Amino acid sequence: MTKTITFANFKGGVGKTTASVLFSYLLQKSGKKVLLVDFDPQYNATEILFKTFGVKGKLKTSLFEAIEEQDLSKAVVNITPTLDILPSEIDLAGFPMHLYSLTQDKTKRFYFLDFLLRQIKKNYNYVIIDVPPTISEFTNNAIVASDYIVVIMQTHQQSLKAAAQSYQNMKVLKEYNPAVKLLGVVPYLVDKRGKVDNEVIEEAEELFQHYLFKNCIMKRERIKMFSKNGITDEDMHDIDVLNMYQKVVNEFLERIEAE
Numbered sequence: 210m211t212k213t214i215t216f217a218n219f220k221g222g223v224g225k226t227t228a229s230v231l232f233s234y235l236l237q238k239s240g241k242k243v244l245l246v247d248f249d250p251q252y253n254a255t256e257i258l259f260k261t262f263g264v265k266g267k268l269k270t271s272l273f274e275a276i277e278e279q280d281l282s283k284a285v286v287n288i289t290p291t292l293d294i295l296p297s298e299i300d301l302a303g304f305p306m307h308l309y310s311l312t313q314d315k316t317k318r319f320y321f322l323d324f325l326l327r328q329i330k331k332n333y334n335y336v337i338i339d340v341p342p343t344i345s346e347f348t349n350n351a352i353v354a355s356d357y358i359v360v361i362m363q364t365h366q367q368s369l370k371a372a373a374q375s376y377q378n379m380k381v382l383k384e385y386n387p388a389v390k391l392l393g394v395v396p397y398l399v400d401k402r403g404k405v406d407n408e409v410i411e412e413a414e415e416l417f418q419h420y421l422f423k424n425c426i427m428k429r430e431r432i433k434m435f436s437k438n439g440i441t442d443e444d445m446h447d448i449d450v451l452n453m454y455q456k457v458v459n460e461f462l463e464r465i466e467a468e
């Protein structure tokens with residue numbers, strides 16, 4: 210059965226997009242069928258994935274156009290035998306206005322992405338949604354369309370607070386999607402030996418308990434290169450970073466299996 214997952218945190222720049230792309234990359238590599246939905250008008254996930262696989266040229270149909278036509282299949286771009294993406298462009302910024310023009314009913318607005326994804330998601334094992342860092346029609350629609358959220362939490366006090374708010378927001382949205390669950394909180398260690406980092410981890414353990422992932426992401430220069438040039442798996446630094454993410458992906462799979 211398809212599992213749909215949103216990577217969430219209302220704080221910006223904490224690594225949501227990087228995690229969405231690397232998770233998609235590693236899951237498809239292991240043979241899982243993956244759809245990455247770039248549901249952010251900043252379209253960073255699209256850029257990283259297109260650079261990784263050398264996809265060039267203008268999109269035939271943008272995600273927003275497909276949303277307007279109520280047929281997401283028109284915007285699907287096939288990347289590898291096991292990886293597809295719904296790539297975003299700046300025009301996706303029109304999504305909230307489009308929803309308002311469709312209906313004045315707030316409740317109905319929450320279900321639009323869910324409704325559209327249902328038409329295509331059966332083709333995949335995993336649908337991963339990357340969202341902007343705000344409480345918005347984007348995040349609300351993504352969470353209502355999801356089975357799980359995974360919170361990416363930097364070991365900064367503000368990110369812990371934002372992680373807790375993201376979890377809280379998910380609980381509010383259970384009114385619209387009772388099935389959605391927190392799969393876990395992935396610590397993103399800014400500084401392994403930092404005093405604040407360790408204090409934040411302790412607080413997070415208390416707050417999130419078993420939801421806190423045992424494996425974590427460390428700060429690595431190589432990831433900035435991935436964001437700029439696409440993912441590479443050539444030298445030992447690439448392999449080191451990919452192994453670090455693979456451990457988190459393995460824990461993610463174990464957690465889903467344990468459900």
Ligand SMILES: Nc1ncnc2c1ncn2[C@@H]1O[C@H](COP(=O)(O)OP(=O)(O)OP(=O)(O)O)[C@@H](O)[C@H]1O
Pocket residue numbers: 220221222223224225226227228249253340341342426427428429430432433434436
């Ligand atoms: N583990 C890491 N080590 C070092 N840099 C990282 C790591 N993960 C992400 N980054 C860098 O941090 C920046 C922000 O990452 P990313 O775009 O994934 O965050 P985001 O939460 O999606 O941001 P936004 O809220 O704007 O969507 C990028 O420049 C990325 O290269």
Ligand SMILES: [Mg+2]
Pocket residue numbers: 225226227249253339340341
């Ligand atoms: Mg992002």
